[in-house]
Amino acid sequence: MAQQNFQPRPQDKFTFGLWTVANRGRDPFGDAVRDTLAPVEAVKLLAEVGAYGVNFHDNDLVPIDATPSERDTIVREFKKACDESGLNVPMATVNLFYDPVFRDGAFTANDPAVRAYAVQKTMQAMDLGAECGAKIFVLWGGREGVETEACRRPDEAIKRLREALNYLCEYALDKGYDYKFALEAKPNEPRADIYMPTTGAYLAFIATLDHPEIVGVNPEVAHEQMSGLNMTHAVAQAWEAGKLFHLDLNDQVPGRYDQDLRFGSANPKAAFFLVKFLEDVGYEGARHFDAHAYRTEDYQGVKDFARGCMRTYLILKEKARQWNEDADIQALLAEMNEERNELPRFKPYAKDGAAALRSYHFDRAALAAKGLQYEKLDQLTIDILLGVR
Ligand code: GCO
Ligand code: MN
């Protein structure tokens, strides 16, 4: 049954970053268009629209220059607001990109003092997240990149990244934090080129760490689509590898600036297949929206934006259910995937089986002659998405 009027429920695990609903609409060409929204107010706004949780960078909550006692007061008030609103904090992260100290990157910067400071800041952000109950720690290397390759060898940067990650894993284990790290790739912006441009690059990197078991990925729709890649494929590879620890939902037109659009608003068909994948495989993590409202909006518009992200997810979830239960679609799929018993087996490997496969005569022309009916299947999908089926 369709969820009543597509209203979010806690079990949908919809979360937003403090930085998303409190985004003030600043861009490289124009100043803020909305007033500052204090963290406690953002929590209330998220509760009002029906979110399950709120995530934050250290400095979304605690200003970078706060004294320890200011920090403690802020954290106390924030946790109180979360408790009163029934909001969870499933994920925390660290801002390693805003302050000028990070102009050459953080873990990969050439200055060893900057690298050490970045690790220190991350440890403190991990403490903060753990204090609020976060179990996922996202790391996005916003400034881990270059404008000119002349400044360092890229393999050196990767070694530095590994050193930092290994250290932070040790810190998490040493402190007994129940964290899983989720590494977030992005090809460019704010640097000209960022190391680890894709989720696939991070998946390969994770295998080289000292504690790969507590490190996974945080794929983002916009980041994959900026490179013209397929988010659902990135998510599927991460899932299949047991590494889908978190994900950032938003939307993006390929080839443009980092748009952070409302989920599903630019490519509803791609969003449909993403939602369908997550629901089909039974992904249980948070559905986190890393997007922000158009610069034309006031805080009413921000609520419209946040509600829209969740509503679209739930509509697409319902469409996925309909797709899975559609008899014509299922008949087509069954036909396409029919097993042929006459074929020699190629799994598991066995000497005689291999010899049989090696010498089997495939009728290539017959195999290539049959129409696969993907046009029909895709149009049925479109009919469902456009609401005429
Ligand atoms: C971006 C990124 C960030 C990160 C966030 C969490 O393009 O700016 O997506 O929003 O997700 O910093 O680490
Ligand atoms: Mn992003």
Ligand code: MN
């Ligand atoms: Mn993101």
